[in-house]
Amino acid sequence: MDLPDFLHFTPVSLRRTHNGWSPEQQRDLILALARGATVRQAASRLGFSRQSAYMLRRKSGAESFAAAWDRAIDFARDARVANRHSYGMGGEIESLLIPRFHAGRLIGFVQRLDYQGALRTLRQLDRIADHRQARAQAPIARAGACHD
Numbered sequence: 001m002d003l004p005d006f007l008h009f010t011p012v013s014l015r016r017t018h019n020g021w022s023p024e025q026q027r028d029l030i031l032a033l034a035r036g037a038t039v040r041q042a043a044s045r046l047g048f049s050r051q052s053a054y055m056l057r058r059k060s061g062a063e064s065f066a067a068a069w070d071r072a073i074d075f076a077r078d079a080r081v082a083n084r085h086s087y088g089m090g091g092e093i094e095s096l097l098i099p100r101f102h103a104g105r106l107i108g109f110v111q112r113l114d115y116q117g118a119l120r121t122l123r124q125l126d127r128i129a130d131h132r133q134a135r136a137q138a139p140i141a142r143a144g145a146c147h148d
Helices: 023-034 039-045 050-058 063-083 115-137
Strands: 095-102 105-113
Touching: 023 039, 023 063, 023 115, 039 050, 050 063, 063 115
Parallel strands: none
Antiparallel strands: 095 105
Protein backbone atom coordinates (compact mmCIF):
# COMPACT_ATOMS: atom_id res chain seq x y z
CA MET A 1 0.00 0.00 0.00
CA ASP A 2 1.39 3.35 -1.05
CA LEU A 3 1.37 5.82 1.86
CA PRO A 4 0.28 9.45 1.47
CA ASP A 5 3.19 11.89 1.21
CA PHE A 6 2.64 13.38 4.67
CA LEU A 7 3.44 9.99 6.25
CA HIS A 8 6.86 10.03 4.57
CA PHE A 9 8.97 12.07 6.96
CA THR A 10 11.99 11.74 9.20
CA PRO A 11 10.87 11.52 12.85
CA VAL A 12 12.46 13.93 15.29
CA SER A 13 15.50 12.29 16.85
CA LEU A 14 15.08 12.19 20.61
CA ARG A 15 16.62 10.40 23.56
CA ARG A 16 14.67 7.25 24.37
CA THR A 17 12.61 7.84 27.50
CA HIS A 18 9.59 6.04 28.86
CA ASN A 19 7.39 9.09 28.37
CA GLY A 20 8.88 10.71 25.24
CA TRP A 21 7.67 10.92 21.67
CA SER A 22 8.69 7.71 19.86
CA PRO A 23 8.90 7.69 16.05
CA GLU A 24 5.73 5.55 16.04
CA GLN A 25 3.88 8.11 18.17
CA GLN A 26 5.08 10.91 15.91
CA ARG A 27 3.59 9.08 12.91
CA ASP A 28 0.36 8.49 14.85
CA LEU A 29 0.15 12.23 15.58
CA ILE A 30 0.57 13.10 11.89
CA LEU A 31 -2.01 10.47 10.95
CA ALA A 32 -4.51 11.85 13.49
CA LEU A 33 -3.98 15.38 12.16
CA ALA A 34 -4.61 14.15 8.60
CA ARG A 35 -7.82 12.50 9.77
CA GLY A 36 -9.06 15.86 11.04
CA ALA A 37 -8.16 15.86 14.74
CA THR A 38 -6.97 19.07 16.34
CA VAL A 39 -3.46 19.14 17.77
CA ARG A 40 -4.96 18.95 21.28
CA GLN A 41 -7.13 15.94 20.39
CA ALA A 42 -4.34 14.10 18.56
CA ALA A 43 -1.78 14.63 21.33
CA SER A 44 -4.29 13.72 24.03
CA ARG A 45 -5.14 10.41 22.31
CA LEU A 46 -1.44 9.57 22.48
CA GLY A 47 -1.10 10.60 26.13
CA PHE A 48 0.65 13.91 25.48
CA SER A 49 -0.28 17.55 25.88
CA ARG A 50 -0.78 20.03 23.06
CA GLN A 51 2.21 21.97 24.37
CA SER A 52 4.52 18.93 24.16
CA ALA A 53 3.45 18.37 20.53
CA TYR A 54 4.33 21.97 19.65
CA MET A 55 7.64 21.71 21.57
CA LEU A 56 8.45 18.60 19.52
CA ARG A 57 7.64 20.50 16.31
CA ARG A 58 10.01 23.35 17.30
CA LYS A 59 12.98 21.09 18.19
CA SER A 60 16.16 21.26 16.19
CA GLY A 61 16.04 18.67 13.42
CA ALA A 62 12.22 18.63 13.28
CA GLU A 63 11.93 20.24 9.85
CA SER A 64 10.70 17.06 8.12
CA PHE A 65 8.22 16.40 10.94
CA ALA A 66 6.94 20.01 10.83
CA ALA A 67 6.49 19.83 7.05
CA ALA A 68 4.56 16.55 7.40
CA TRP A 69 2.42 18.19 10.11
CA ASP A 70 1.57 21.07 7.74
CA ARG A 71 0.81 18.71 4.83
CA ALA A 72 -1.43 16.58 7.08
CA ILE A 73 -3.42 19.60 8.25
CA ASP A 74 -3.75 20.83 4.66
CA PHE A 75 -4.99 17.40 3.61
CA ALA A 76 -7.57 17.32 6.44
CA ARG A 77 -8.82 20.77 5.45
CA ASP A 78 -9.12 19.73 1.80
CA ALA A 79 -10.88 16.49 2.77
CA ARG A 80 -13.42 18.44 4.85
CA VAL A 81 -14.12 20.63 1.82
CA ALA A 82 -14.47 17.55 -0.38
CA ASN A 83 -16.80 15.93 2.12
CA ARG A 84 -19.05 19.01 2.01
CA HIS A 85 -18.98 18.87 -1.82
CA SER A 86 -17.92 22.48 -2.08
CA TYR A 87 -16.98 23.22 -5.65
CA GLY A 88 -14.62 26.16 -5.19
CA MET A 89 -11.23 25.77 -6.83
CA GLY A 90 -8.01 25.81 -4.82
CA GLY A 91 -6.30 23.75 -2.15
CA GLU A 92 -4.18 20.68 -2.56
CA ILE A 93 -6.73 18.33 -4.10
CA GLU A 94 -5.70 17.28 -7.58
CA SER A 95 -7.81 18.47 -10.47
CA LEU A 96 -9.15 16.50 -13.40
CA LEU A 97 -9.65 17.67 -16.96
CA ILE A 98 -13.05 16.50 -18.20
CA PRO A 99 -13.42 16.52 -21.99
CA ARG A 100 -16.51 18.24 -23.42
CA PHE A 101 -17.97 17.15 -26.75
CA HIS A 102 -20.59 18.67 -29.02
CA ALA A 103 -21.92 16.84 -32.06
CA GLY A 104 -19.21 14.23 -31.64
CA ARG A 105 -16.36 16.77 -31.66
CA LEU A 106 -14.11 17.75 -28.79
CA ILE A 107 -14.86 21.39 -28.00
CA GLY A 108 -12.74 21.79 -24.86
CA PHE A 109 -12.15 20.74 -21.30
CA VAL A 110 -13.65 21.60 -17.94
CA GLN A 111 -11.41 21.47 -14.89
CA ARG A 112 -12.90 19.76 -11.81
CA LEU A 113 -11.34 18.96 -8.46
CA ASP A 114 -10.87 15.25 -7.75
CA TYR A 115 -12.92 15.04 -4.55
CA GLN A 116 -13.33 11.30 -4.96
CA GLY A 117 -9.55 10.94 -4.93
CA ALA A 118 -9.33 12.93 -1.69
CA LEU A 119 -12.04 10.78 -0.12
CA ARG A 120 -10.24 7.60 -1.27
CA THR A 121 -7.08 8.84 0.46
CA LEU A 122 -9.08 9.63 3.60
CA ARG A 123 -10.53 6.09 3.62
CA GLN A 124 -7.00 4.77 3.16
CA LEU A 125 -5.90 6.79 6.20
CA ASP A 126 -8.75 5.29 8.20
CA ARG A 127 -7.60 1.78 7.24
CA ILE A 128 -3.98 2.63 8.17
CA ALA A 129 -5.10 4.03 11.53
CA ASP A 130 -7.30 1.00 12.25
CA HIS A 131 -4.45 -1.35 11.35
CA ARG A 132 -1.98 0.53 13.58
CA GLN A 133 -4.48 0.56 16.45
CA ALA A 134 -5.11 -3.18 16.11
CA ARG A 135 -1.34 -3.83 16.12
CA ALA A 136 -0.91 -1.68 19.23
CA GLN A 137 -3.68 -3.54 21.07
CA ALA A 138 -2.52 -7.04 20.08
CA PRO A 139 -1.10 -9.01 23.01
CA ILE A 140 2.67 -9.29 22.94
CA ALA A 141 3.76 -12.92 23.07
CA ARG A 142 6.81 -13.47 25.21
CA ALA A 143 9.21 -15.96 23.75
CA GLY A 144 10.37 -18.45 26.33
CA ALA A 145 8.13 -17.08 29.08
CA CYS A 146 7.85 -19.38 32.04
CA HIS A 147 4.27 -20.38 32.96
CA ASP A 148 4.05 -21.72 36.50
